[in-house]
Amino acid sequence: MSETTEQRQQLKIYRASEAPGLVEKGCMQMQPMTEVQVSGLKRLVQSGYLEGDELKVLVDMPGFALTYAWLKKDYPLMRHSHDSDCMYYVIAGSLKLGTEELGAMDCFFVPAGVPYTYVPGADGVEVLEIRHKPAFDFVNLTHSENWWDKAEQTCAANREHWKNAHKPSSS
Template identity: 50%
Template structure:
């Protein structure tokens, strides 16, 4: 018997057809704590969303691939996902723990392992490979001091973000606002 929703045996995808990740519905948010909620709201109001762009490149049952661009100094909150994730740095650089990684480097984060990283001076573009087309995100930043620093970082970096372009020079999907 053939499974009608079986994964394709071959598929193509194109950068121009990438869609906004937020619209994909692939990632469910575990309800944040009141501190995380208040901090997230404050960071968004300060302009945090201007520091990131995430596009879904490909998805099928049991597999997904996204492209994430974080501008310089973007304050990525400590978080985890309920699936394994493999990251490949396409361009730019980041610091994770004490390690500096650049284009061609990568890292693996197992399911439910907390992590964060800091984009370098040019920002960072990563390809995110997941062995699932459905996963969660759990914020692990239940600390007012963290969110105060994140809001300050957004405020300090926001003017720089305006002139930044993806370090790879690649474009994925339409620009925000239909451009």
């Protein structure tokens, strides 16, 4: 029996407390960005963007990946796409995808290459991202200077709230 087959036939436990961050794990490859995007992202980080989310890679194995994402209230998620299909499962809180409001136990599927964004609800949103590829890209499709300006203001206005926010699942 091959090592891969043996590995797949063994029970394995993955603990959230031991899960690395998405950036730390290095499984999301940022694609090249325009000067406007680079400048905008730097401004967001300086104004508190990194306080607005929590991203953990819960499972990373051949053929299967599970990522936990908590996006806090008003978190400005840029329009983007990935090179792999992804099923999103809402654990708690809510989000708005286009004109649709999704809540706990709702799901949505985004095929590879399809641009999307969503807006976390009033309590934020916790989702599981389920993929068949552990590594994937991130193509930033937000080109408007106005979007970056507004997102920077949103981050600055929410920074302190985000530091002390509670997960929707803890309510």
